[in-house]
Amino acid sequence: MRGKQSSSNPICDGHRDEFGVGYAMQGIGYAMGPGPVLKVEDLRVSFSTRRGVGMAVNGVSFEVKKGETLGLVGESGCGKSTVALSIMKLLPRPPAKFEGGRVLFEGEDLMAMDEEEVRSYRGRHIGMIFQDPMSSLNPVYNINFQVAEPLRIHQGLRGSALVDQVVTLLRRMRIPAPENRARDYPHQFSGGMRQRVVGSIALSCEPELIIADEPTTALDATIQAQYLNLLRELQEDTGVAILLITHDFSVVAKMCHRVAVMYAGTIVETAEVETIFNNPAHPYTQALMAAVPDIAAWKGHLSPIDGSPPSIYETHRGCPFAPRCAVVQDRCREEAPPETQRAKEHGVRCWLHV
Ligand SMILES: Nc1ncnc2c1ncn2[C@@H]1O[C@H](COP(=O)(O)OP(=O)(O)OP(=O)(O)O)[C@@H](O)[C@H]1O
Numbered sequence: 283m284r285g286k287q288s289s290s291n292p293i294c295d296g297h298r299d300e301f302g303v304g305y306a307m308q309g310i311g312y313a314m315g316p317g318p319v320l321k322v323e324d325l326r327v328s329f330s331t332r333r334g335v336g337m338a339v340n341g342v343s344f345e346v347k348k349g350e351t352l353g354l355v356g357e358s359g360c361g362k363s364t365v366a367l368s369i370m371k372l373l374p375r376p377p378a379k380f381e382g383g384r385v386l387f388e389g390e391d392l393m394a395m396d397e398e399e400v401r402s403y404r405g406r407h408i409g410m411i412f413q414d415p416m417s418s419l420n421p422v423y424n425i426n427f428q429v430a431e432p433l434r435i436h437q438g439l440r441g442s443a444l445v446d447q448v449v450t451l452l453r454r455m456r457i458p459a460p461e462n463r464a465r466d467y468p469h470q471f472s473g474g475m476r477q478r479v480v481g482s483i484a485l486s487c488e489p490e491l492i493i494a495d496e497p498t499t500a501l502d503a504t505i506q507a508q509y510l511n512l513l514r515e516l517q518e519d520t521g522v523a524i525l526l527i528t529h530d531f532s533v534v535a536k537m538c539h540r541v542a543v544m545y546a547g548t549i550v551e552t553a554e555v556e557t558i559f560n561n562p563a564h565p566y567t568q569a570l571m572a573a574v575p576d577i578a579a580w581k582g583h584l585s586p587i588d589g590s591p592p593s594i595y596e597t598h599r600g601c602p603f604a605p606r607c608a609v610v611q612d613r614c615r616e617e618a619p620p621e622t623q624r625a626k627e628h629g630v631r632c633w634l635h636v
């Protein structure tokens with residue numbers, strides 16, 4: 283019973299209270315479906331540069347169910363955006379190369395499709411929200427044109443039906459006076475409004491999955507809270523599955539049902555959000571949690587993780603976290619640990635738990 287658990291972590295419970303809802307703990311309005319919307323299996327992606335061939339994503343597997351938000355977290359450079367962009371086949375090739383694995387969207391392998399087939403999924407079935415709204419919006423077209431485009435292409439809307447739908451979508455994302463503001467250009471909108479426009483575009487064709495890569499990093503705290511509330515409401519209404527990439531554990535606490543923790547191109551732990559906050563099993567997840575600012579009980583110091591993640595161009599035999607791990611054993615340097623299931627939704631890749 284998730285709702286009965288108490289939390290010792292102030293970020294987890296405190297922020298939920300602050301935002302008014304213990305989202306994941308309360309469950310969600312929309313029933314989670316039995317099969318995953320997205321299933322990533324043993325995904326491997328490399329980059330070839332002058333420095334050599336580096337494995338940026340090295341055997342990543344996870345799934346996201348209908349109505350669920352999966353958080354993908356980990357230090358900078360661990361491969362989160364590479365995973366997100368690979369799913370949509372949006373990485374530049376070269377330098378990127380798909381080395382293996384499957385990305386099943388409702389059972390269909392996107393990796394086995396040609397560009398034209400994948401394009402029919404982008405926007406229509408899979409919406410994307412990236413960190414910098416300016417890079418997602420085209421400065422030379424007005425907002426109306428950009429929100430209307432996927433509706434024209436994927437839903438065949440024209441004329442007044444199209445105009446009405448654009449206004450409805452902008453209103454749903456709380457853009458004030460959308461009938462008039464739709465004629466504006468991106469530079470005439472604030473950063474928060476631009477991000478909400480990107481959200482409107484991502485949601486325009488009622489996709490089954492949204493991939494959001496650091497969607498709120500550029501927003502101030504108030505706009506961020508509003509934006510996340512909107513995403514959550516929309517998920518409750520439509521059951522959209524969300525893959526949410528973030529560095530911010532207050533965003534994780536507010537939004538996510540489950541969390542996958544990534545380190546050096548692999549997922550080292552996957553668990554329900556309460557477990558990640560209150561009972562993490564992998565030494566890396568424990569170290570990440572110790573590095574999260576505890577605002578409620580601020581004592582003036584944090585515990586950063588010593589050292590830095592390995593370069594993708596380095597090869598290592600054992601666990602990639604071994605050089606920084608406080609509880610490292612000889613075996614960790616020799617052999618990579620397999621994934622073990624600690625509980626139904628709790629997988630961990632560490633010799634301590636084999
Ligand atoms: N186009 C590229 N060419 C070469 N290397 C790349 C390219 N894109 C990413 N990389 C490398 O792949 C690794 C993973 O990068 P990625 O952007 O996926 O990390 P991330 O987890 O999203 O980091 P952040 O939290 O900073 O956004 C990094 O070592 C990065 O330098």
Ligand SMILES: [Mg+2]
Nearest residue numbers: 362363364495
């Ligand atoms: Mg990134």
